[in-house]
Amino acid sequence: MKLRKHLTVIAAATAFAAAGIGVGTHLAAAADAGTSAATAGCGKAPTLTSGVRTIQSSGQNRTYILRIPDNYDRNHPYRLIFGFHWLNGTANDVDSGGSDGFVWSYYGLRAQANNSAIFVAPQGFNNGWANSGGQDVTFVDDLIRLLEGDLCVETTQRFALGFSYGGGMSYSLACSRPNVFRAVAVFSGAQLSGCSGGTQPIAYMGIHGLSDNVLNISQGRGLRDTFVRNNGCTAQSPREPAVGSRTHITTTYSGCRAGYPVVWAAFDGGHGPAPVDGASGDSGARTWTKTEVWRFFTQFDGTTPSSPPPSSAAPSSAPPSSPPVSPSNGSPNPSGGCSVGYSVNAWNTGFTASVTIANTGSSPINGWTLAFTLPAGQTISSGWNATYSPTSGAVTARNVSYNGTIAPGTSVSIGFQATHTGNTGKPTSFTLNGAACALA
Numbered sequence: 001m002k003l004r005k006h007l008t009v010i011a012a013a014t015a016f017a018a019a020g021i022g023v024g025t026h027l028a029a030a031a032d033a034g035t036s037a038a039t040a041g042c043g044k045a046p047t048l049t050s051g052v053r054t055i056q057s058s059g060q061n062r063t064y065i066l067r068i069p070d071n072y073d074r075n076h077p078y079r080l081i082f083g084f085h086w087l088n089g090t091a092n093d094v095d096s097g098g099s100d101g102f103v104w105s106y107y108g109l110r111a112q113a114n115n116s117a118i119f120v121a122p123q124g125f126n127n128g129w130a131n132s133g134g135q136d137v138t139f140v141d142d143l144i145r146l147l148e149g150d151l152c153v154e155t156t157q158r159f160a161l162g163f164s165y166g167g168g169m170s171y172s173l174a175c176s177r178p179n180v181f182r183a184v185a186v187f188s189g190a191q192l193s194g195c196s197g198g199t200q201p202i203a204y205m206g207i208h209g210l211s212d213n214v215l216n217i218s219q220g221r222g223l224r225d226t227f228v229r230n231n232g233c234t235a236q237s238p239r240e241p242a243v244g245s246r247t248h249i250t251t252t253y254s255g256c257r258a259g260y261p262v263v264w265a266a267f268d269g270g271h272g273p274a275p276v277d278g279a280s281g282d283s284g285a286r287t288w289t290k291t292e293v294w295r296f297f298t299q300f301d302g303t304t305p306s307s308p309p310p311s312s313a314a315p316s317s318a319p320p321s322s323p324p325v326s327p328s329n330g331s332p333n334p335s336g337g338c339s340v341g342y343s344v345n346a347w348n349t350g351f352t353a354s355v356t357i358a359n360t361g362s363s364p365i366n367g368w369t370l371a372f373t374l375p376a377g378q379t380i381s382s383g384w385n386a387t388y389s390p391t392s393g394a395v396t397a398r399n400v401s402y403n404g405t406i407a408p409g410t411s412v413s414i415g416f417q418a419t420h421t422g423n424t425g426k427p428t429s430f431t432l433n434g435a436a437c438a439l440a
Contacts, residue, residue, distance in 0.1 A: 038077045038417050039148035039155060043347025045074060048150045052091075057142040058135045064122045064143060065095040067106075068151065069115035075349050077154035077382075077417065079117035079297070080147065081109060082140065084162030084169045087128045091121035094166075100274075100284030107161055107187070107273060108290025109297075118151060129169035131193040136169060137176050144180065156384050159297050161185040163273035164215065168192030171223050178202040182300050185293045187273040188212055190219035201231040201260040205296045207267070207289055210243055214271040224264050228253060231260040240266035246278050250292060258401040263296055265289070337361055338432045340370070341440035346424040350381075350417065355397070357432065358411035358440065365406040370397040370414075371431045377421035386414040 050068045054061055083094040083106040097104035103111050106119050122139060129136050158181045160170040167189020174184045175198035183203035204227035208220035228235060234255030241247045248267035256262055269275040274287035341356040359365050372395055379392045386397040403412045430437045
């Protein structure tokens with residue numbers, strides 16, 4: 001792996017951060033992960049192919065490497081994973097896996113994915129991620145728009161990871177694009193690429209060496225603690241291995257908001273992304289990091305939130321400290337009614353449905369079940385912001401832990417992806433906790 005060149009000049013990247021270089025104000029990616037599960041590229045014959053490609057972003061030619069799964073299925077929404085290189089590394093280093101080859105491609109996740117994900121390795125200016133004026137975040141936005149317009153992506157399944165400067169870039173995206181990315185993993189990172197925003201929750205995994213003499217582990221702890229706070233986790237000082245033990249300890253924080261875990265993995269070692277228990281140095285072939293990061297990313301599916309739940313100040317959500325609202329406690333709103341909006345984005349064999357449930361009464365709805373009947377030939381394959389049972393015919397959608405309360409005059413958004421046999425029609429009626437809802 002070509003990791004060593006950046007060690008002598010990483011101080012320059014630290015200087016960028018000290019100088020206050022941050023992310024500017026930019027539009028988020030075109031597809032809002034909270035309201036759409038599959039992209040416009042679903043059902044289309046793709047024009048993009050694997051390999052080195054170029055895109056115009058902020059008036060500059062930017063390059064990236066794209067890896068599309070073998071036997072790509074245009075009707076199957078895939079995970080989208082961004083891998084960011086270290087200082088003086090390259091997109092090719094991330095894509096090729098360096099001396100460790102395919103087993104370490106995209107920090108080992110490409111082999112772990114086994115053709116279940118689309119991978120992207122962007123190339124940074126001057127082989128780094130200074131993100132001056134937010135241009136690197138904009139580059140990522142532009143890539144997402146391009147890729148999802150041509151390829152079938154599950155928008156609740158976007159991820160980012162990187163080592164050192166690439167970890168700083170992944171952290172920057174966690175700060176500025178928490179509604180776009182489902183989770184990030186930061187290997188031996190620090191705040192090097194700015195942190196525009198940085199107040200909303202996102203699933204976060206940090207990995208850092210106790211003896212890191214390039215970016216001290218205290219810097220990694222600081223990144224972690226940002227999302228310990230944002231995610232509502234219980235503050236703690238997680239156990240870390242003893243110096244000389246050549247082991248690692250992984251801690252999952254308690255008390256975090258449902259769907260927004262924070263994981264901290266400290267290891268006895270230096271500045272590297274591929275430590276090996278019982279040995280010094282890095283080995284992409286033998287490291288534990290690739291399996292733990294893959295496990296962290298793949299715990300999320302379409303039923304978990306991709307955009308954060310409303311804050312505790314918002315009337316449509318119970319405070320994070322409140323217990324989850326059970327749908328079994330739901331009852332009709334005694335002081336009014338409800339309305340349901342339902343929209344469909346269809347392609348040749350599938351569609352996504354976005355559903356908005358509004359409380360038009362004067363009392364809160366505490367716990368809800370929405371019942372409707374899908375037209376013949378439609379079958380739900382995945383969903384978000386609710387649980388669905390059964391997957392065809394007369395379906396009941398039930399609230400999840402973070403959206404069980406619908407205050408008067410507010411609404412919740414849910415949705416699902418489904419297959420069809422030619423009929424993409426909408427349900428003709430909806431009932432909420434047994435009471436009929438008006439169609440919006």
